[in-house]
Amino acid sequence: MTSFLRSDRSRAVAVWLFAVAALVLAMIVVGGATRLTDSGLSITEWKPVTGAIPPLSDADWRQAFAEYQQIPQYQQVNRGMSLEAFKTIYWWEWSHRLLGRVVGLAFFVPFVIFAVRRQIPGRLYVRLALLFVLGGLQGLIGWWMVASGLSERVSVAPERLTVHLGLAFALLGALVWTGLDAWAGWARQTLPSPWGRRAVTLTLLIYVQILLGALVAGNDAGLVYNDFPLFAGKLFPDDYAAGGVWATIAHSQGAVQLHHRLFAYLLTVVAVVIGWSAWRSNYLAPESKLLAVATAGAVVFQAVLGIATLMARVPIGLGIAHQLVAAIALCLAVAFAWRVRRI
Structure with missing residues (x-):
C-alpha cells in the first residue's frame, strides 16, 4: 500500500507543471499586451525554428519592415510609420512567439527527463501527452489567427482570436488541475x-x-x-x-x-x-x-x-x-x- 501511495504522485512533477502553468500565464499576459499595442501582425511569416532569431542587421530590419508594409494594416492604418516605431511592435510579437517556444521546451525537456527516470505517475502519461499535442496545436492556431489579418483585414478575425485565447486558458486550467493531481495523488x-x-x-x-x-x-x-x-x-x-x-x-x-x-x-x-x-x-x-x-x-x-x-x-x-x-x-x-x- 505504501508503494502505491508513493507511485501515484510526484511533488517534483507537480512543481514542473505549476512552473509551466506560470509560463502559460505569462504568455497570456504578453499576448494581451501584443494585442493591445496592435503588434500581432508585425511578423508576417511563420518560422517555428528560424523565427526565434530576430533581425540582426539594418538590412534585416528593412526587409522585415518592407514585408509588413505589404499588408492592409500598414497600408490602411499605419501608413507612414517609422522604422523605429515598427521595431517596437515587432519586439512585442517576437517576444510573444519566443515565449511560446520557451513554453514548449519547458514542457518537453523535463517531460523526457522525468519519463526516463520513471518519476511520472503512470496515470498521467496520457494526459500529459494530450497537453503536449494541444500546446503544439496552439502554435498552429496562433499562425492561423495571424494569417487572417495579412490579406484582407487590418486585424485578426475575432473568432480566430477567441479560439487562440480559449485554448490558452484551457491549457492553463488543465495544467493547474494536472499539477494538483500530481501533487496529491489519486x-x-x-x-x-x-x-x-x-x-x-x-x-x-x-x-x-x-x-x-x-x-x-x-x-x-x-x-x-x-x-x-x-x-x-x-x-x-x-x-x-x-x-x-x-x-x-x-x-x-x-x-x-x-x-x-x-x-x-x-x-x-x-x-x-x-x-x-x-x-x-x-x-x-x-x-x-x-x-x-x-x-x-x-x-x-x-x-x-x-x-x-x-x-x-x-x-x-x-x-x-x-x-x-x-x-x-x-x-x-x-x-x-x-x-x-x-x-
Whole structure:
C-alpha cells in the first residue's frame, strides 16, 4: 500500500507543471499586451525554428519592415510609420512567439527527463501527452489567427482570436488541475455531494465569460459604448444586429459588448452565491471554503476592473490587468473544483 501511495504522485512533477502553468500565464499576459499595442501582425511569416532569431542587421530590419508594409494594416492604418516605431511592435510579437517556444521546451525537456527516470505517475502519461499535442496545436492556431489579418483585414478575425485565447486558458486550467493531481495523488475518496457540480459549473461560466471577452477584444468593442451601465445613454446598443446571426454574435461591436456585460452580471451573482454558500457549509473542508470565497472575490474584482477598463477606453495597463485577473479567477475556480471532490 505504501508503494502505491508513493507511485501515484510526484511533488517534483507537480512543481514542473505549476512552473509551466506560470509560463502559460505569462504568455497570456504578453499576448494581451501584443494585442493591445496592435503588434500581432508585425511578423508576417511563420518560422517555428528560424523565427526565434530576430533581425540582426539594418538590412534585416528593412526587409522585415518592407514585408509588413505589404499588408492592409500598414497600408490602411499605419501608413507612414517609422522604422523605429515598427521595431517596437515587432519586439512585442517576437517576444510573444519566443515565449511560446520557451513554453514548449519547458514542457518537453523535463517531460523526457522525468519519463526516463520513471518519476511520472503512470496515470498521467496520457494526459500529459494530450497537453503536449494541444500546446503544439496552439502554435498552429496562433499562425492561423495571424494569417487572417495579412490579406484582407487590418486585424485578426475575432473568432480566430477567441479560439487562440480559449485554448490558452484551457491549457492553463488543465495544467493547474494536472499539477494538483500530481501533487496529491489519486483521490482515495470523493465527495458524493452537489458541490462538485456547482464548482464545475462556476468554472465553465468563468471560461465562457473569457471567450465572450475575447470577442470583445477581437472587435475592439471596448472602444465604443464607454458609459456604464447604459450604451450611449440607452439600455440597448443601436448597432446590435450586423446582418445575420453569426455576424451579430462574432462581429457586431454592440452585440459582443452587450453579451459580455450580461454574462458578467450572471457570473458575478452565481460566484457570490456559491462563495457565500460554501463559506456557510458544514460539509466542505476549510480549504474548499477558502477557494470558493477566493474565486468569488476574484470574479467580483474582475467585474469592477472590467467596468473601469471600459470607461477608461481600455488603456494598456488596465487591459492587461483585466486579462490577468481573468486567468487568476479561472485558476482559483479550477483549484476549487479539484479540491471540492476530495474528503
